Amino acid sequence: MRIGGHSYTVDYGHFALLTVIAGAVIWYLLDARGVSTSINNLLLVQPTAIFALVMYLLIIPQCFQRETAEPVVQKPEEYDPLAPKLPTERSDVIRMGLLGLSLGVMVFTFNTIGFDVAIFLFAAAAMAICGERRPVRLVLYPLAVTVVAIYGFRALIPFPMFTVIL
Structure with missing residues (x-):
């Protein structure tokens, strides 16, 4: 054109x-x-x-x-951030599997242990799986995520969520 x-x-x-x-x-x-x-x-x-x-x-x-006068040629060894690359290291694959498993456990335990406890445990588990080891952050950040998620859902959706603490 x-x-x-x-x-x-x-x-x-x-x-x-x-x-x-x-x-x-x-x-x-x-x-x-x-x-x-x-x-x-x-x-x-x-x-x-x-x-x-x-x-x-x-x-x-x-x-x-x-269009430019001369075509831009990309070297094959250049890093392309948009090229899909699957993780090849075993630790990355295990970490992805554990995150998926913890998400599944959270979804299936909503009605058993409550939305608030399930969200807190999932956020803490996800942080631990991804490498966070400081205990204060493993408690405070999931707590903040839980409070925002529960009160946000209650404000947006008129659905009776089973919660234990909140």
Whole structure:
């Protein structure tokens, strides 16, 4: 594509995918607003839709790249942060598995030990798995996460959560 004195290449695949996602977001927002404009109906939908549309407007310009006189050749040994690389070290794979297992345990123990205790134990376990060893931080940070999560959920969602302490 040529605009003014510059040539641009357009990544039509990404452009089309992003536009379809933005269209779906707009459709969902209009549909939700068509049902009801009450705060309970739009509390999560409208801010999320606005955020998604702002992200669309920020990402779309990246689909248009100005062509340069000489092509940019990337050396194969250069680090590409966007290239997907799976962890190959055994310790990383074990850590990922333990994090997934602790998340599963948290989800299945919500109704047994309570939302507050399950969230606290998961946050502490995740920090320990990721390498945190200072006991004060292993108590204070999960406590803050638990309080914010429980009171935040209660403020947003009218769902009777079983809690032991909070």
